[in-house]
Amino acid sequence: MRAVLVEPNPLIADALGRQLGMGKIRYDRQDWAGLEELLQQQGAEGLGYDAIVLGSVDDPARCVAALRAHQVGAAILCLLDRRCVATTVELLHAGADDVLVKPVVSAEVRARIEVARRRSRGLLSNAVRVGQLTVFLDGRDPEVAGERLRLSQREHAILGVLADHHRRVVSKEHIYDEVYGLSGADPLDKVIDVYICKLRKKIAEATGGARYIETVYGRGYKFEAPPEHEDPAPARPARRVLPGYAAFGRGGGEARLAG
Structure with a gap:
């Protein structure tokens, strides 16, 4: 699993990086300007990341909205310094997949990213x-x-x-x-x-x-x-004709009252 970590504080970035490494997540560090430049140059498909981890960036909701506007399909996980319901709601509405409060634990970070990836592939269960x-x-x-x-x-x-x-x-x-x-x-x-x-x-x-x-x-x-x-394809149910109505003909047309 590959992720990009956007965290300007070097001490916090090092701590977060250790947790990502413990979760067997290979990561690159970028600032927001660098990530925007990569998007402009390579497009969403060219990034090649499974997840984007946003730390203490200015206006994180705007960053999330910008990523989704660029059609980025990677899981977006936002990290907050403290619990704030209003900020969490704003981030989720902007397109974030999940929000965690620092400090984070490697197993939880990986699990939340995997859940977001499964949902994006249409897998609704484990x-x-x-x-x-x-x-x-x-x-x-x-x-x-x-x-x-x-x-x-x-x-x-x-x-x-x-x-x-x-x-x-x-x-x-x-x-x-x-x-x-x-x-x-x-x-x-x-x-x-x-x-x-x-x-x-x-x-x-x-x-x-x-x-x-x-x-x-x-x-x-x-x-x-x-x-x-392979499971056999389910048989198509027979078309039901309501009492008092004639079925549609092969050539289309409106249903008419029988009688």
């Missing part, structure tokens, strides 16, 4: 159901048809990243960054491949040989149910 698998994003082991699938810590973390991007290609670099963050000591080359192989084997054993993780060569991996495990 469970992602893919075919016979239910992947929980809150630390629980996944289930296959209601039976627990036991995974190691790394396997669970990698499956969580894939489930969070269900049906989308995820690069090996992105998986590594999400799972290892700043504390990773393993080399990037091959380590993700090894865990993907282990995941495939365990999922196949639990699902009768089904392959849920596909390699997209040159791009990464994609997690989705094989065709035989």
Whole structure:
């Protein structure tokens, strides 16, 4: 996970940076003017951040509104020096995803950013159901048809990243960054491949040989149910015709009273 930290006070920025690092969040420090310049040069898509953490900036609501006006889709987390309901409401109305009071704790910061990211992807709960698998994003082991699938810590973390991007290609670099963050000591080359192989084997054993993780060569991996495990499309309900009215004809036209 990558974030940009906007905090002009160097002592506070160092303390916040330590918490982000403990939460395995890679971050860049920018002042507000520098972030605005990046937006002008690269646009919202070019920033490449998962989150923007706004600290003690002048007029934070204006900053949040400016980010949203630039179509920035990253999670915006605002940090206040003290609790203030009016300021919190103003920031949320401006487009912030969440507001915290300093000092902050790494686990809470990461959790709140992850919740905002899930909402932006349309995930309304901590469970992602893919075919016979239910992947929980809150630390629980996944289930296959209601039976627990036991995974190691790394396997669970990698499956969580894939489930969070269900049906989308995820690069090996992105998986590594999400799972290892700043504390990773393993080399990037091959380590993700090894865990993907282990995941495939365990999922196949639990699902009768089904392959849920596909390699997209040159791009990464994609997690989705094989065709035989996809839920069938729901049948379209028959059109109901109210008593006393004729159904619409194929060529359109207004309904007419029958009789």
